[in-house]
Amino acid sequence: MLQGSCHCGKVRWTLATAPTRATACSCTACRRYGALWAYGILGEDVQITGETRGYLRCDIETHLAFHFCPECGGMVCWLPKAGSESQRCAVNLRMADPDAVAAVPVHRFDGFDTWSSLPDEGRVVGDVWF
Numbered sequence: 001m002l003q004g005s006c007h008c009g010k011v012r013w014t015l016a017t018a019p020t021r022a023t024a025c026s027c028t029a030c031r032r033y034g035a036l037w038a039y040g041i042l043g044e045d046v047q048i049t050g051e052t053r054g055y056l057r058c059d060i061e062t063h064l065a066f067h068f069c070p071e072c073g074g075m076v077c078w079l080p081k082a083g084s085e086s087q088r089c090a091v092n093l094r095m096a097d098p099d100a101v102a103a104v105p106v107h108r109f110d111g112f113d114t115w116s117s118l119p120d121e122g123r124v125v126g127d128v129w130f
């Protein structure tokens with residue numbers, strides 16, 4: 001199990017199992033947030049507690065909304081858009097304790113241009129934390 005929380009602690013997530021990789025996406029939203037995503041299914045292996053505010057990007061057709069803490073602004077997760085069939089979601093591993101995620105391999109995804117995975121550079125979260 002792995003847990004994370006925003007800076008003020010009002011929003012928390014729990015992953016049932018430790019993530020096998022952390023996705024760093026270069027899309028116009030993710031690169032601004034600097035998030036490292038770990039994926040799961042909301043209500044199954046991912047639990048979110050606390051009130052969030054969602055940002056539904058309108059520049060592209062999308063099935064997800066980014067959710068942040070309304071108190072401290074921390075980017076906590078992305079969740080399926082209301083009415084979505086899929087409950088696939090992702091949590092931001094930067095909300096976890098650094099030591100708990102330091103060894104997780106980083107998966108680079110080119111969400112800006114080719115919408116495909118980039119070659120593995122062998123880096124782990126601990127290498128890109130700062």
Ligand SMILES: [Zn+2]
Nearest residue numbers: 006008069072
């Ligand atoms: Zn907060």
